[in-house]
Amino acid sequence: DAGITQSPRHKVTETGTPVTLRCHQTENHRYMYWYRQDPGHGLRLIHYSYGVKDTDKGEVSDGYSVSRSKTEDFLLTLESATSSQTSVYFCASETSGGGTDTQYFGPGTRLTVL
Amino acid sequence: TQLLEQSPQFLSIQEGENLTVYCNSSSVFSSLQWYRQEPGEGPVLLVTVVTGGEVKKLKRLTFQFGDARKDSSLHITAAQPGDTGLYLCAGAKNTDKLIFGTGTRLQVFP
Numbered sequence: 396d397a398g399i400t401q402s403p404r405h406k407v408t409e410t411g412t413p414v415t416l417r418c419h420q421t422e423n424h425r426y427m428y429w430y431r432q433d434p435g436h437g438l439r440l441i442h443y444s445y446g447v448k449d450t451d452k453g454e455v456s457d458g459y460s461v462s463r464s465k466t467e468d469f470l471l472t473l474e475s476a477t478s479s480q481t482s483v484y485f486c487a488s489e490t491s492g493g494g495t496d497t498q499y500f501g502p503g504t505r506l507t508v509l
Numbered sequence: 510t511q512l513l514e515q516s517p518q519f520l521s522i523q524e525g526e527n528l529t530v531y532c533n534s535s536s537v538f539s540s541l542q543w544y545r546q547e548p549g550e551g552p553v554l555l556v557t558v559v560t561g562g563e564v565k566k567l568k569r570l571t572f573q574f575g576d577a578r579k580d581s582s583l584h585i586t587a588a589q590p591g592d593t594g595l596y597l598c599a600g601a602k603n604t605d606k607l608i609f610g611t612g613t614r615l616q617v618f619p
Contacts, residue, residue, distance in 0.1 A: 494601020
C-alpha cells in the first residue's frame with residue numbers, strides 16, 4: 396500500500412477560525428487530491444495538484460485554498476471555517492491523472508466546525 | 510450536480526445472499542472504477558474498467574461496464590460479513606478528474 400498520511404485525524408474548531416489540514420505521501424506521486432465526504436454525496440473534489448506549485452480547483456473549491464511546495468506534501472486551508480465545512484476530508488495521490496490509475500487514499504480527517 | 514447515481518443507497522442482507530449495486534449516468538465515461546471503503550478508512554480501489562461491455566471478476570465480485578459506457582454494475586455472489594462497507598463508483602472523462610458516485614452502503618449480517 397502507498398504511504399499516505401493525514402494530520403490531524405480529528406479536529407474541532409469554531410466558526411471563523413483558520414484551519415489547515417496536511418497530507419503527506421512517500422510514493423513520489425505527481426498527482427494529489429483533496430476530497431470531502433458527506434452523506435449522500437460520495438466524494439467531492441475540492442482541489443487537486445499535478446505537480447509542485449501546480450494546483451487547480453475542483454467541484455467544491457469555494458472557501459478552500461491549497462498549497463504544494465514539495466512533492467510529498469499537500470496542504471488544504473480553510474481561511475475562515477464555516478459550519479457547512481463540517482465533513483470528513485480525504486487526501487489521495489496517484490502517479491498519473493486520467494481516471495485509469497489507482498488513487499491511494501489517506502485515512503481521512505474528521506473536521507467539526509461549531 | 511451528481512453525474513453518477515448509485516442504487517440502492519443502503520443494502521442490508523444475510524450472509525450467503527447475492528446482490529447487485531448499480532452506478533448510472535447520462536454521461537459517457539472513458540473509464541470507470543469501483544472502490545470499497547471501510548469505516549474509519551479511505552477508499553481502496555477494487556477494479557478499473559475501460560471498454561464498453563467489459564466484465565471483470567475479482568473472486569466473488571463481478572464488475573460490468575455498460576456497452577454505452579454510461580453505467581456499471583457490481584454483483585457480489587454469496588456475500589460475506591467481510592464485504593460490509595461503502596461501495597463507490599467513480600468515472601473519468603478522457604483525461605479529466607474522477608467523478609465519484611453517491612455511494613452504496615452494504616451491511617452483511619452473519
